[in-house]
Amino acid sequence: MKLTAPSSFIAVAFVALCLMLPFFGLPEYWLYVVSIGFYYALLASSWSLLVGYVGRISFAQAAMSGFGAYVALLTSAYLDLSPLPGIVIGALAAGAVGIVVGALTLRLHGAYLGLTTIALAEILRITATAEHQLTRGTRGYAAPPLWEGISQTEYYYVFLAVLLVSLGLMLWLLHSRIGLFFQAIREDEDGAASLGVRVTLWKVLAFALSTAFAGLAGGLYAHFIQLIAPSMMSMQEMGYVLSMAVIGGFANVIHAALGGVLLQLLLEWLRELGEWRLVFFGAVAILVLRFAPNGIFGTLDNWASRRAR
Amino acid sequence: MASQLEITKLTKNFGGLRALKGIDLSFEKGELVGLIGPNGSGKTTLLNIIGGYYSATSGQVSLDGQRCDGKNPVALSRMGIGRSFQVTKVFKRLTVLENLMVGALAHAGTSRRAAEAHAREVLERLKLSRLANEPATNLSGGQAKLLEFGRIMMLSSKVVLLDEPFGGVHPDLKRFMYDKIREWNAGGTTIILVSHDMGSIFGLCRRVVTLSYGEIIADGSPEAVRNDPAVLEAYLGDRHAA
Amino acid sequence: MTFAAIIELAVNGLITGILYALVALGIALIFGVLKIVNFAHGEFYMLGGYAGYVAVTLLGLHPAAGVVVGMAAVFLVGAAVEKTLIKPIHLGKVERADEYAIMITFALSVLLLNLMLSIFGPWPQRPQAIFSGVFEFGPVLLPGDRLAAALVGAIIILVFMAVLRWSWIGMAVRAVSQDRGAAQAFGINIDRVSTFAFAIGAALAGGAGALIGPVFNVVPQMGLVLVIKAYVIVVLGGMGSIPGAVLGALILGQVESFVPILISDPARGMAYRDAYGLVVLVLVLLVRPQGLFGRKERRA
Numbered sequence: 090m091k092l093t094a095p096s097s098f099i100a101v102a103f104v105a106l107c108l109m110l111p112f113f114g115l116p117e118y119w120l121y122v123v124s125i126g127f128y129y130a131l132l133a134s135s136w137s138l139l140v141g142y143v144g145r146i147s148f149a150q151a152a153m154s155g156f157g158a159y160v161a162l163l164t165s166a167y168l169d170l171s172p173l174p175g176i177v178i179g180a181l182a183a184g185a186v187g188i189v190v191g192a193l194t195l196r197l198h199g200a201y202l203g204l205t206t207i208a209l210a211e212i213l214r215i216t217a218t219a220e221h222q223l224t225r226g227t228r229g230y231a232a233p234p235l236w237e238g239i240s241q242t243e244y245y246y247v248f249l250a251v252l253l254v255s256l257g258l259m260l261w262l263l264h265s266r267i268g269l270f271f272q273a274i275r276e277d278e279d280g281a282a283s284l285g286v287r288v289t290l291w292k293v294l295a296f297a298l299s300t301a302f303a304g305l306a307g308g309l310y311a312h313f314i315q316l317i318a319p320s321m322m323s324m325q326e327m328g329y330v331l332s333m334a335v336i337g338g339f340a341n342v343i344h345a346a347l348g349g350v351l352l353q354l355l356l357e358w359l360r361e362l363g364e365w366r367l368v369f370f371g372a373v374a375i376l377v378l379r380f381a382p383n384g385i386f387g388t389l390d391n392w393a394s395r396r397a398r
Numbered sequence: 399m400a401s402q403l404e405i406t407k408l409t410k411n412f413g414g415l416r417a418l419k420g421i422d423l424s425f426e427k428g429e430l431v432g433l434i435g436p437n438g439s440g441k442t443t444l445l446n447i448i449g450g451y452y453s454a455t456s457g458q459v460s461l462d463g464q465r466c467d468g469k470n471p472v473a474l475s476r477m478g479i480g481r482s483f484q485v486t487k488v489f490k491r492l493t494v495l496e497n498l499m500v501g502a503l504a505h506a507g508t509s510r511r512a513a514e515a516h517a518r519e520v521l522e523r524l525k526l527s528r529l530a531n532e533p534a535t536n537l538s539g540g541q542a543k544l545l546e547f548g549r550i551m552m553l554s555s556k557v558v559l560l561d562e563p564f565g566g567v568h569p570d571l572k573r574f575m576y577d578k579i580r581e582w583n584a585g586g587t588t589i590i591l592v593s594h595d596m597g598s599i600f601g602l603c604r605r606v607v608t609l610s611y612g613e614i615i616a617d618g619s620p621e622a623v624r625n626d627p628a629v630l631e632a633y634l635g636d637r638h639a640a
Numbered sequence: 641m642t643f644a645a646i647i648e649l650a651v652n653g654l655i656t657g658i659l660y661a662l663v664a665l666g667i668a669l670i671f672g673v674l675k676i677v678n679f680a681h682g683e684f685y686m687l688g689g690y691a692g693y694v695a696v697t698l699l700g701l702h703p704a705a706g707v708v709v710g711m712a713a714v715f716l717v718g719a720a721v722e723k724t725l726i727k728p729i730h731l732g733k734v735e736r737a738d739e740y741a742i743m744i745t746f747a748l749s750v751l752l753l754n755l756m757l758s759i760f761g762p763w764p765q766r767p768q769a770i771f772s773g774v775f776e777f778g779p780v781l782l783p784g785d786r787l788a789a790a791l792v793g794a795i796i797i798l799v800f801m802a803v804l805r806w807s808w809i810g811m812a813v814r815a816v817s818q819d820r821g822a823a824q825a826f827g828i829n830i831d832r833v834s835t836f837a838f839a840i841g842a843a844l845a846g847g848a849g850a851l852i853g854p855v856f857n858v859v860p861q862m863g864l865v866l867v868i869k870a871y872v873i874v875v876l877g878g879m880g881s882i883p884g885a886v887l888g889a890l891i892l893g894q895v896e897s898f899v900p901i902l903i904s905d906p907a908r909g910m911a912y913r914d915a916y917g918l919v920v921l922v923l924v925l926l927v928r929p930q931g932l933f934g935r936k937e938r939r940a
Binding site for chain 1: 676677679724725728734735736738739740741742743744746747748750751752753754755757758864868871875912914915918919921922925926929
C-alpha cells in the first residue's frame with residue numbers, strides 16, 4: 090500500500106480522530122462502542138494477515154479469540170494472577186494452538202482447509218460449552234476489570250494502543266522480506282519452494298501470528314465487557330469478522346482494520362434492526378466479493394491510482 | 399577429479415511401472431548438457447528426482463560429494479540446485495522486481511538493498527528493466543518465461559535444471575534466450591536442459607544425453623547422438639515398426 | 641436388548657441415514673460438477689424446511705405437497721445463486737476463484753440464516769407431518785411421521801440415482817463432472833448443466849429439510865450441525881463420489897443410532913455429541929483427504 094494512497098490518508102485521519110475522541114464530550118456509551126470496534130479491527134486485520142497475504146483460509150478467528158479469552162480468565166483465576174499476565178498467557182496459548190494447527194494443515198488448501206478450521210472452531214466452542222464446571226458454559230464467565238477503578242476512557246485508550254501496536258507489528262512484518270515470502274507462498278507455493286523460501290516455516294508462523302493476535306484481542310475483550318460466553322466463538326461471530334474484513338478489504342491489514350471499526354459503528358447505529366444487520370452485512374459482503382474484491386478501501390486506492398496515470 | 403553432480407544407479411518405480419532403471423550419470427562443473435528422449439523415457443522423472451519432487455526408489459544423487467536425493471525443493475535450492483518449470487510459476491500479483499528479489503532474499507545474509515541491486519542488474523541483462531514495477535500478471539508469455547529465467551539467475555545456483563523453457567516462445571525471443579543461457583553457462587553455472595526442441599538442444603549443448611524407457615541409450619556430442627542408430631530408433635522406431 | 645428394540649434402532653438409523661444421504665448427495669453433486677465446496681448447503685436444507693412450513697402451515701397444503709414446494713423453492717434459489725454468484729467463476733470474471741467461492745458461499749450462509757431468523761424468529765416451527773400415528777409391526781413400534789419421511793426420502797434418492805444413471809441429462813452431468821473441457825468439446829452446454837446441477841443439489845438438501853421439518857422442527861440454525869455431518873460423510877466417502885456419499889450417510893445413520901447405547905454416556909458425553917463428527921472430519925482431512933472412494937487430486 091503506497092503512502093500516498095487515499096486509504097493511507099483516511100487511516101491517518103481516522104487514528105487522529107480516535108486519539109481525540111474522548112475529548113469531544115460524547116456520552117461514554119460511544120467510547121464503549123468504538124472500543125468494541127477496536128476489538129473487531131484487531132480480529133479482522135489479524136484474519137486478513139493469514140487470508141489476504143498468505144492465502145490460507147481460516148474460519149477459526151472468532152473461536153481463537155474466545156479461546157484466548159477463556160485461557161486468560163481461567164489462568165488468572167487458578168494461578169491467582171492479575172488480568173494483564175493472564176491476557177499475555179491467553180495470547181501465547183492461542184499462538185501455540187496456531188502453531189499446531191498450522192503444522193497439521195500444511196498440505197490442506199482452499200475449501201478443505203476451510204472445512205478443517207470450521208470443524209476446529211466448532212470443537213473449541215462445543216468444548217467451552219460442555220466443560221461448564223470449568224467455564225460456566227452458556228451462562229457466561231464473569232471477568233474482573235482490567236485494573237481496579239478503570240474508566241471507560243482508560244479502556245478506550247488501552248484498546249486503541251494495543252490495536253495500533255499490533256497493526257504496527259503486522260505492517261513491519263509484512264513490509265519485510267517475510268511479507269514478500271507470505272505473498273509468494275500465496276501466489277505459487279511450489280515456485281516459492283523452488284526458490285528456497287521456507288514455505289513450511291512461514292505458513293506455520295502466519296497461522297500462529299493470526300491466532301495469537303486473535304487470542305490477545307479476546308483476552309482484552311473479556312476484561313472489557315467482563316462477561317464472556319461460548320457464543321463469542323460462534324460462526325455468527327466469524328460471519329461478522331469475515332464481513333468486516335471483506336468489506337474493508339481483506340488483502341490489506343489496514344483496510345481490514347478500518348472495516349472492523351466502521352462496521353461496528355454501523356452495527357451499533359442499526360441496532361434496532363436486530364438480525365437484519367447480519368442479513369445486510371452478508372449481502373454487502375457478497376456484493377463486494379463479486380464486484381469490488383479489494384474491499385471499499387482497496388477499490389478506492391485502485392481507482393485513485395488509475396486516475397493518477 | 400570428482401564430478402559436480404553425480405547420479406548413481408538411480409531407480410524409480412511407480413507401482414509396477416519402472417520409470418528409471420538404474421541410471422548412472424555424472425556432470426562436470428560448467429557443462430551445458432541437453433537431456434532428450436521420447437515421451438515416457440523418464441527424463442521428467444529424472445528431473446523431478448534431482449529437483450526434489452520425487453524420491454528415488456533406490457540409488458542416489460550427490461552434489462559436490464553431498465547426498466541430495468530425497469531432500470525437499472527448499473533444501474535443494476539452498477544447496478545450489480535451481481529449477482524452472484514447464485508451466486510458468488511467476489508470482490502474478492507481485493511486481494517483476496519483487497519476483498526477482500524473493501529468491502535472493504530467501505537466502506540469509508542478503509540485504510534488501512543488495513537483492514534489489516542484483517535484481518535490477520538481472521533485469522538489465524534480460525532487457526526487462528522498463529517492466530520492473532509491473533505486476534507479473536501483465537507480462538506476455540515470452541516475458542514471463544524470461545522472468546522465470548531471471549528468478550533462477552538471482553539464486554547463483556551451481557546446477558540449474560531447465561524444463562522445456564522454450565515452449566511456445568517466439569523465434570526472436572528464443573535466440574535471445576540462447577544468448578542468455580550461454581552467458582549464464584559461461585559464468586560457471588552447470589545447466590541441464592530438457593527439451594523436445596531439437597534445434598535448441600543441438601544449437602546450445604556441447605553434450606547430449608538420450609534416455610529411452612528409463613535407460614541411457616546415448617551420451618556424447620550432438621553430432622554423435624544425432625547419428626546414433628539407437629537414438630533414431632527410440633524416436634522413430636515405433637513409426638517404422640507400424 | 642430385545643429384538644424389537646434392535647429393529648427400532650436400525651430403522652431409526654436408516655431414517656437418519658436417508659436424510660443425511662439426501663443432503664450429502666447434493667454436496668457430492670455440486671462438488672463433482674462445479675468443483676466447489678458449498679458452505680451455504682446447510683442453509684439450503686434450512687430453506688427447504690421453512691418453505692415446507694410455509695406451504696403446509698401457512699398455505700394449508702398437504703404435507704406431501706409441502707415437500708414438493710420445498711424442493712421447488714430451493715431449486716429456484718439454487719439456480720439463482722449459481723447464475724449470479726457461482727457462474728462468474730467459470731466465466732473468468734473473478735480473480736482468486738478458490739478464495740472467492742469459499743468466502744461468497746460462507747457469506748451467503750450468513751445472509752440466509754439471518755434472513756430466516758429475522759423473518760420467522762428463533763422459535764422452532766413444526767408443520768404437519770405426511771403421516772402421523774404409530775405403526776405396529778408386532779412388538780416393533782415405529783413412528784409414522786419418520787417412516788413417511790424416510791420413505792419419501794428414499795424415493796427421491798432412487799429417482800435421482802436413476803436419472804443420473806439412465807437419462808441424457810444425467811449423462812451430461814456425469815460427463816461434466818469427469819472432464820469439463822471434453823464435455824464442452826462434445827457439445828454439452830456446461831453452463832446449463834452447472835446451473836442445473838447446483839439447483840438440483842440445493843433442492844435435494846431442501847427436500848431433506850422439508851421432510852425433517854415435521855419430525856424434528858424447523859429452526860434457523862438447523863443447517864449448521866447437519867451440514868458438518870454431511871461434510872463428514874462426503875469427505876469420508878470421497879468428495880464428488882455419489883456412491884460414497886450414500887454409503888457414508890447410511891453408515892453414519894446406523895452409527896449414531898447404536899453407539900450411544902453402547903457407551904454409558906453421562907450428560908457430558910451427550911454435550912459433545914456434535915463434536916464426534918467434527919473430530920472424524922478433521923482426522924479424515926488430515927490423514928486421508930481423498931476419503932474412501934475419492935480421487936486423489938490437488939486439494940485446492
